[in-house]
Amino acid sequence: MSHTRAVVLAVACLCLILVQVEGTWNALDPEQMRFIHSRCFEDNLPAGPKRALYASKWIKWELEPNDETTHCFAKCVLEGIQLYDSKSKKFRSKRITIQHEAYKTFTGANDDEVAKYKQAVAALRVGSGSCSDVFNTYLPVHKQFHDVSQLVYLSVSAVAAKIYEADPNVKRKGESFAEYCAKRAWDEKTKGDACKARKYELTGSNELKAAIDCIFRGFRYINENGFNPDEIVRDFKLINKPELEPQVRSVLSKCAGEKAYEYYSCLLQSNVKEDFKHAFDFRELRSVDYSYLVKGNVYDPAKLKEEMAKADAKVC
Template sequence: LSTAMSRLIKLLLLAQVSVSTCLAAWAPLNPEETLYVYTSCFDEWAPKDGTQRKAVAETWFKSWDLKPDNPGTHCFAKCVLEGVGLYDGKTNTMAVSRVVEQQKAFEKFNSYGPKEVNDLTSALSPIKPSSDCGQLYKVYTPVFEKFKKTIRSLYHGHKEVTEKIYKSLGSNIKQKDETYATFCAKKHLAKATKLRHCNIRQFSMNVKPDDDLKKYIDCLFKGYRYISTDGNFYVSAIQMNFRKVKWFFCRHQNSCMIFTKLETQKVTLKSKLS
């Protein structure tokens, strides 16, 4: 595991180089990206109790209702709004122009049109959001309730439509039954020799970097959501995954002791990413 952590640090530093040439502004979200937003926000804010968790999943995803009116739902709503780019937490504003971009990107797959989107943006524009989950929920919910059908279509809430998009985008989107490692390798390592391909996939320390490797790492870390589309590291996401791995090994492998050294390396890792 110590070697694995060293490899991770090397990959992160390589990714830090790659993002300098791979920066991108906000772009309309495809179904894979919105699915990640929904599931990660659910994991963070849904009740931990199994029965309650299942009930909330039905409410939030099947019925598309922002209920019950409680702190968990409030912060789930904020998390989703930030995740899809509709709420900009840095400027504390509603990024209304992105709604139009989202509509144009996938308009051929949906039945709604510019009129519905114009009505939605007109309703969103006067909103004065807050960084507080409860306050943001309070001002956004009336708009959500009135334009739920349009919002659900905009952000890929209909399975029958998303399946068409997955099929249409083909190899340009990570398919549901595909890992990000496989998707990124197909996209960026097609020219690599078999040995180089294997070494890269095994995170070998002897792989020499080139443009294809940088693009592969960039794709991989954005897929894992370790790097944002604008080139910033999500240090919290990396630390969260570290905690999940630690929990697994402590519970199932009886290997808690090995994490003592790795815990000290987290400080080094964080300083390299900051």
């Protein structure tokens, strides 16, 4: 057994033990971290002349300018990495240990420093739970433990690169979730079925069902809380179809079954099927580069058609 493989297996076993202590929570990998940060950028980065200023600070996890916009961005990230729980209005310090132990072979984070960081977070008490309240509560800890928290939460590029190299199961940068999932569902013998899937044919094959389940999870249509229709509605809005929300929710609520392929089939057999294809394609395109919208790109039907033709050509 190679040293790298042994390390990965040891980490996996340790994570399993820790997960049993902290419910069912798993440490977040680099792909998950990138998604969380990019989504918080999308939802909080302002338009206008100061957009670049905010982006230049936030990308380095420098919580400036000190205003409501930055406060809400910080709260978004803290909730996203599940260090802060908005429902209970409490910080989850135990998860720092789980995150650290899972990747410390790659991060090199000091155990004592991480323990101090965890202790500091455990002592935090939140009041109203507003953006400013959460921000001001966490800020002193952020300033004191900026560097170690960056390591623990895989925000250092060199650390993420090591993990990508060691773990082939993490989706790569520049790879769409459709491509990532297809590699795990189909092989050369079932390539024809994969091509049909690119054309939105409902073949009902086990491979297609596995691929759709994988994609739905990658697109966050299914998350740790189960099926997430809000995420699908969001994708319709991003192709400039907000008026379809009632229809989309109606289709999903009436869909028999609770599996990804069943929801996928319901949408493709509904009166919103063509718009769903566009929304699904646009999500695939954005999954290649999580900063797609942050960079100022918008839905462009002609460009999307061109990019999907390229993706189809790789399979068909």
